[in-house]
Amino acid sequence: MLWSRLHIPTLRDTPAEAEVASHQLLLRAGYIRQLSAGIYSYLFLAQRSLARIQSIVRQEMHAIGAQEMYLPALNPAEVWQESGRWDIMGENLFRLKDRFGRDFCLAMTHEEVMTTIARGELRSYKQLPQIWYQIQTKFRDEARPKSGLLRVRQFIMKDSYSFDMDRAGLDAAYQKHYQAYCRIFDRCGLDYLVVEAHSGAMGGSQSHEFMVASEAGEDFVAVCQGCGHAANLEKAMAEAAPPAVPDPPGDLAPEPFHTPGRKTIAEIAEFTGLPESSQMKSLVLVADGKPVLVMLRGDHQLNEAKFGAVSGDPEFRPARPDEIVEWFGAAAGSLGPVGVTSMPILADGALAGRRNMIAGANRDDYHLRHVTLGEDFQAELHDLRQVAAGDRCSGCGAPIEIRKTVEIGHIFKLGYKYSESMGLRVLNQEGREITPIMGSYGIGIERILTAAIELSHDQDGMALPSAIAPFDVVITPANISDPAQREAAERIYRECLSEGLDALLDDRDERPGVKFKDADLIGVPWRLVIGKKLASGMVELVDRKTRRTRDVAEREAAREVRTQKDLSPSRKVTPGRI
């Protein structure tokens, strides 16, 4: 295509509203324009790049036998009421009414509609298994859209759904998706992690997320630096690092001491000269309407997802100050487990085996020293704490690292939630009705582009992986008004096209600097510069990412780009199992 005829509105200045790199560059490079908070128009370059991503996704989905469909984004309330999610989704679901006052919503995912199709069509075990998918626009009324395309209210998702007769079938469908996702992200040139994910309120049995490390991300992942095992922080388990100071030995009795005005763990640490890891942290939570005392090591944080699972109430809340005083006779800041009988006590595993620690005395401005779990109070032991950097991998013992990441894909064993609630039944071989088991699997299309930019950019712009760049190569005659350069550029351009490359000829009457800056900005992986060396039959091939430049013969130029493209990414060998 000829650049002079295209609308590629690059900007010299970074728009003030953009903070993260991918957002700034998508705007500057003329990929996107904002329409409203979390709502973006995708201009020519973005559309090309997203189309390439979708094409890769389609190829790999077809490779596992998935069938593409296209479902309505506009859904009647009924199907969401049947699954129970009309109420559960709350404010995040865009809702509207039709002219007769009937309730509708804009779908944020499609378990309901897919299950509706399945229950209308599937009758026999002979029709299973099925994998159905679509690439379609989703709507979510995010409380706070942010960071350009990273968190938006309207976005494109590849979502697939599997229907199987039994768990073994679901396992196979899940496995297929796992491998297909690895191939997709490999082909897109991304460096990513596959992490164990929290099953959430969906009650599924297994879930993995595909994550790209980035400071712009919002999810935290615990990664073992030894064996590479990774899990979302919501789910991660590890051995706590040992306490900074060993416990006092012996069978000592709890002993109150005065701690005037010291309420926080940090204040007590400073006051006693003992580290936070020598203290117990007491949290009072209300789950299912009943109070629970949770004990953690002083330097540890509660993992809310874990407590939600243990308590059976993911909607638990912290106790109010007045409740705490009523139940403990002291305010938060002086609470402890000794003598508490009015509520269950849950203790995190990191307290097991510890002796003679410091805890609140349930009397304002007093703490106890020499408190030992199992002797001075009894508690139910659970894994309740958030894994922290420096913990040890429970598999191999190596240190754990915490990384900030962007989620690009998520696979999920749903189980029977939708097939059960929406009445999907088929006859098995014995002629008995059974409920098929389902899985659901998502990929955020724009997030692949965004993550790629976050991973690979510099001061001058994006350096996109060739598989997802809007063009493979840009041909830049340094001076378009030089007939020799112009003709050579056009010749090379045609040769690139016949090599099957997506080529862009920068035929604009601009100074070379302008063209170089624009080419760098929009992230085309290779650039062929036709300049003065043309006299000796040479042109320059520039690699956008490495900035490496070398001279190639004019006649070889197109073929050389083709060779480079064939050599590039499809990066690593993917892990073969889960």
Added chain:
RNA sequence: CGGGGCGUGGCUCAGCCUGGCUAGAGCGCCUGGUUCGGGACCAGGAGGUCGGUGGUUCGAAUCCACUCGCCCCGACCA
């Protein structure tokens, strides 16, 4: 929803506190010319009524009230 910031030509911003003549700059855009290997130079030109509404005042981009929108932090996030 709580906290903070910001709305002035396409982009980046100045002016506002201490109201006052035709609202400024750089970039971009248009015309002509000179240029042509990392966002050129000269000359000429187009383009904004200062987010909106109401008020105070002889007079409002500037002060006051309300309101809309955008960004950031937090809450939230199958």
